[in-house]
Amino acid sequence: MCFNTTPYPSSSEEGDRPLTWDAMDVMYARYVNQKPMLDKPAKWYLLQRLLEYADEHKGQVSILELGAGRAYVIKKVLEQFPNLRYVGIEPDPVSAKYAQEQLAGFENAKIVHSLAYNQNQPIAEQDKFDLVMSLSVLEHVKDLKSFFAFGAAHTKPDGAHIHVYDLGHALYPSSLKEKLQVAVCNSVLRQYIPENKIARYVPLEEVESICGAHNIIIEQVTYHNMPSHVSWLKKAGQEELMGLITDLEIKMAQKMPPGLDKEKLFPSVCVWGHVRGQ
């Protein structure tokens, strides 16, 4: 087993200053008090599908998550299926520490502090997984080709892939700074931007083309998180309506032609596929 401790400054208001232990403690304390972010339709829907998947296989599945963050979603799955084997890869040290503590009680779960790039890096004893997923990560990845190469190299033949990505930073930037960040990250200048400062527009065609190059067959693409639904759900806290809302969003998006109009209406995209068996 190899724990790569590549230094990766935390994505925080600390900017580019070196992260001190004190700063890490302050950020960590903030995490502990934060509510799990499962109040958006895309993540809620994904959680339901993961629970169904684990249930179908009686919990005997292995999951690799690229960019695990604080491991909120998988913790909910592990609470119901504690025997499931899980490895989360997370380069941000504060998130990785938090996730490690969240999952400490689950024997078969571990967090590896690393970027999801080096295909030859052993990440677990059994190195191939039934399902490889990423949630709100693709838009923050500097090198998507290496990221998918890593994911594909760690997938069992016929293993599943699920990638949810958010176009909100690009389509609804909340500040001039974010607008500039997206513009720079979508240009040739991306190569000069640090790994933890990437936020960009990810065209579906790019995901399709990279997946194709790694034998990942995309079976379905679903669209979620209409901004007015998200803000209403946050305010009203009506989780019981999530099923209705996700159903409506998925069906509505199916009726629309591909393109920017659809992405503006539903800025979270979820790609469902599997690796072609050998």
Ligand SMILES: C[S@@+](CC[C@H](N)C(=O)[O-])C[C@H]1O[C@@H](n2cnc3c(N)ncnc32)[C@H](O)[C@@H]1O
């Ligand atoms: C918006 S956060 C999402 C975190 C988590 N998946 C969630 O849904 O809460 C994006 C995550 O992608 C991670 N990330 C960015 N580039 C990465 C890379 N090359 N490999 C693995 N993770 C990466 C970041 O460290 C960050 O935790």
